[in-house]
């Protein structure tokens with residue numbers, strides 16, 4: 026056992042002595058030592074109840090003959106960090122989480138790992154750290170939140186609350202209605218109920234075979250979820266005892282699993298953040314997965330499940346009722362050759378075996394390929410002079426009239442300026458809002474822009490205004506919102522050279538993002554161009570800014586300076 030390093034032999038007497046102080050007995054030294062990486066934190070609705078899950082997991086591990094060691098990671102609630110400089114810490118928190126997992130697992134030589142994440146960066150952070158450790162690993166997330174409902178029965182969620190701010194600012198919503206939405210949008214514990222970033226990542230864990238079926242859709246804090254948590258704990262002990270390298274994380278989360286994740290992402294219109302996180306995961310897995318491969322996958326996958334924010338009436342619980350992620354995968358696989366069905370999963374069965382009996386129980390929620398929302402997937406990577414290394418757009422959430430768009434630029438050098446500009450009516454129909462110096466390096470930290478994108482929708486500009494940024498979006502963002510523009514302004518990207526009034530052209534079908542300004546003019550501008558440098562007061566964010574790569578590289582931290 027890997028843990029023999031810390032528990033076998035006369036020279037490990039002091040180590041065993043320390044273990045005995047935590048309650049271990051003679052017989053425990055023959056059992057696998059299992060890390061339980063929890064992400065309990067009181068401030069996140071998807072996490073405040075995870076202490077209880079940790080307790081259940083530990084009990085089940087003990088019962089199954091393992092020795093659990095629970096430890097915690099931090100977490101940032103993007104909703105609460107949204108729209109102010111707290112969001113600068115959101116993406117960097119992914120790296121802290123990854124490093125924490127690696128640190129605890131390797132310092133103590135634990136044999137296997139069960140991770141309990143739920144929201145956004147906590148899922149990829151844990152996956153990235155676990156990939157470095159590469160022992161048998163299983164993910165069991167907290168689970169999604171139920172959808173909220175207005176008095177008249179309309180389903181609502183966090184996206185409704187953000188967009189309500191724009192409607193209220195325009196005078197189109199009363200104080201009472203705004204308050205009703207505030208009280209009803211988030212009715213229970215869990216990761217916010219749409220196909221936002223958390224649920225997208227938890228869904229992709231199923232697609233990659235690193236979690237049990239239902240991980241993305243079974244509601245948090247329900248008896249079914251608790252049962253899944255128990256089963257996951259039992260299973261990690263079996264995986265640890267099997268002493269078979271096939272369960273080491275990199276053997277399950279391999280190149281084919283990453284491909285499968287993007288297939289499911291495309292079929293379900295996942296968050297644009299999945300691109301960033303999956304590229305980072307691919308790097309940790311040492312899989313050569315270039316951003317250009319994403320359009321190749323999108324081309325061949327029908328968009329068959331529309332969920333909030335792309336379709337406000339459908340939430341994760343509805344996908345679960347309609348057959349879950351297994352049913353989505355089964356339907357996608359009917360189009361032939363799209364999913365790697367032979368890839369393994371943590372349960373020992375292949376993906377193909379796992380989905381063999383799955384069926385769609387409600388074709389109004391999970392459509393068939395023949396009746397797809399679109400014959401291509403819900404995410405697209407754009408290229409052009411403005412995005413030589415790529416930019417991301419969630420096509421699933423765009424009005425058909427905005428798939429091709431030419432507009433004039435209105436530039437802002439930070440999210441805060443943009444919010445003030447949009448509320449102050451500086452943005453008019455026919456404009457392309459440019460928000461720059463918000464990339465991983467420039468922000469630093471690559472803020473999510475849910476406030477400006479929701480304002481645009483809430484103010485009724487969703488079918489006449491596009492937005493481009495080197496920052497990123499929330500999974501709750503919809504509209505013609507193009508993010509992750511790489512190279513970013515802070516590293517000299519063309520987005521930094523745009524001037525108010527320039528024409529910007531986008532075409533999501535031909536994957537184009539272009540600044541229509543003559544080459545000589547751009548050369549003239551470049552002569553005088555010095556990327557704008559923001560004052561950063563945080564020492565951690567200063568370090569982050571020095572080491573971070575751009576979004577097309579997953580915003581991973583470099584291990585060598587340029």
Ligand SMILES: CC(C)(O)[C@@H](O)C(=O)O
Pocket residue numbers: 102103104105145183217221222223296298473498499500501
């Ligand atoms: C707060 C949200 C909606 O969860 C956001 O963090 C996301 O990225 O989806």
Ligand SMILES: [Mg+2]
Pocket residue numbers: 103145222298473498499500
């Ligand atoms: Mg987020």
